[in-house]
Amino acid sequence: MRMEEIFKSLSEEAREFQYGISIPQISIKEVTPFEFYRTYVSANQPVLIKNACNHWPAFLKWNKEYFCNTMGEKKVIVSVTPNGFADAVAYDSITQKEYFVLPEERSMTFSEFWRAMDHPEKYPGVYYLQRQNSNLTEELPELLQDMERHLPWATEVFGSAPDAVNFWAGDQRAVTSMHKDPYENIYCVVRGHKDFILHPPTDRPWIPYKNYPPAKYQEVSPGKFVINPNSFEHTTIQLENDAGYVPWICIDPLQPDFNRYPSYRNASALHVRINAGDALFLPSLWYHHVRQSHCCIAVNYWYDMQYDIKYVYHKFLETLVGSQKLLKGKNES
Numbered sequence: 001m002r003m004e005e006i007f008k009s010l011s012e013e014a015r016e017f018q019y020g021i022s023i024p025q026i027s028i029k030e031v032t033p034f035e036f037y038r039t040y041v042s043a044n045q046p047v048l049i050k051n052a053c054n055h056w057p058a059f060l061k062w063n064k065e066y067f068c069n070t071m072g073e074k075k076v077i078v079s080v081t082p083n084g085f086a087d088a089v090a091y092d093s094i095t096q097k098e099y100f101v102l103p104e105e106r107s108m109t110f111s112e113f114w115r116a117m118d119h120p121e122k123y124p125g126v127y128y129l130q131r132q133n134s135n136l137t138e139e140l141p142e143l144l145q146d147m148e149r150h151l152p153w154a155t156e157v158f159g160s161a162p163d164a165v166n167f168w169a170g171d172q173r174a175v176t177s178m179h180k181d182p183y184e185n186i187y188c189v190v191r192g193h194k195d196f197i198l199h200p201p202t203d204r205p206w207i208p209y210k211n212y213p214p215a216k217y218q219e220v221s222p223g224k225f226v227i228n229p230n231s232f233e234h235t236t237i238q239l240e241n242d243a244g245y246v247p248w249i250c251i252d253p254l255q256p257d258f259n260r261y262p263s264y265r266n267a268s269a270l271h272v273r274i275n276a277g278d279a280l281f282l283p284s285l286w287y288h289h290v291r292q293s294h295c296c297i298a299v300n301y302w303y304d305m306q307y308d309i310k311y312v313y314h315k316f317l318e319t320l321v322g323s324q325k326l327l328k329g330k331n332e333s
C-alpha cells in the first residue's frame with residue numbers, strides 16, 4: 001500500500017468511526033462531567049454546548065454603551081492589520097516574499113477601539129482585541145464580575161483551573177487563519193456569532209505547512225501599512241523553529257488553492273457556528289479557522305492538554321508526514 005493510501009484510510013476511518021460529518025450538540029445540564037470527559041474529551045471530539053453562557057450577566061450587559069460607560073477610558077492593546085489577517089501568511093510586494101506576519105499592537109482606550117470598529121472610514125485597518133495571554137484575567141479583571149472566572153463543570157472535567165482566559169472582540173473583517181493549539185478549548189460566544197472551520201488531527205497529511213520568515217505589520221502613515229521583517233520580537237506562543245522560521249499552514253480553507261496543494265482535497269472540513277450564549281468544546285490539536293459577525297464578543301478558556309497517548313500518536317503522524325515530505329523533496333508537508 002502506498003503511503004498516501006494509508007493516510008487516506010486513516011482520515012476516512014476517523015470520519016467513519018468517530019467524527020462524522022457534523023458537530024454534535026448537547027446541553028451541559030444533560031451530561032455529567034464524567035460523561036463529558038468520556039464522550040468528548042477522551043475521544044478528542046468537538047461538541048457544541050447550547051446555552052453554556054447565556055446565564056452570565058455579560059450576556060445582557062456587554063454592549064457598546066456598557067463598555068464605553070464603565071471602562072471607556074481604560075487602555076487596551078488592540079491588534080491592527082490592513083486586511084483583518086493577524087498571525088497569518090502575507091505576500092510583501094516590496095521584497096517579493098511571503099512572511100508570517102504578526103499584527104501591529106496598539107494601545108488605545110476602549111471607547112476608541114469601539115469607534116474604530118464602528119467607523120472604518122475614519123480608522124483605516126482592521127481592529128481586533130485578541131491578545132491571547134489570559135488578557136481577561138490579566139488586563140480586564142473588571143469584566144470578571146459579569147461572567148465565570150472558570151467553568152466549574154469544565155474545571156472538574158479537566159482536573160484543574162484554566163491556564164488562560166481570553167477576551168475577544170472584533171470586526172467582521174477579522175479572520176483567524178488555520179492553526180492548532182496545545183489546549184483543550186471551551187470557546188464561549190457572548191455577543192454575535194463565530195464560524196469555525198475544523199479539521200481533525202487525522203487530516204494532518206493533507207494540511208500543508210511551509211516555513212516563513214517572521215515579520216510584523218507597521219502603519220507608516222494613515223492607512224498605509226508595511227510588512228516589517230525585522231520587528232518580530234516575542235509572542236506568547238513559541239513560534240519560531242531552530243532556523244528562525246515560523247512553520248505555518250499555507251492553505252486558506254475559504255479559497256483553497258488546489259493547484260498548489262492538491263492533497264488538501266482529501267481533507268474533510270467540519271463547519272460549526274457558535275451563536276451568542278453557546279460554547280464550543282474544541283479539543284486540543286484540532287485545526288481551526290475562525291470568522292465572526294460584526295462586534296462579536298467571546299471569552300475562551302484554555303485548559304492544559306494531557307500529553308497522553310493521543311498526543312504520542314499525533315507526534316508519530318507528524319513524523320510520518322515529515323518523512324514523506326523529505327522523500328518527495330517538495331516544499332510542502
Ligand SMILES: O=C(O)CCC(=O)C(=O)O
Pocket residue numbers: 168175176181185187194288290291298300
Ligand atoms: O476567535 C478567534 O478569532 C480565534 C480563536 C482561536 O483560535 C482559539 O480560541 O484558539
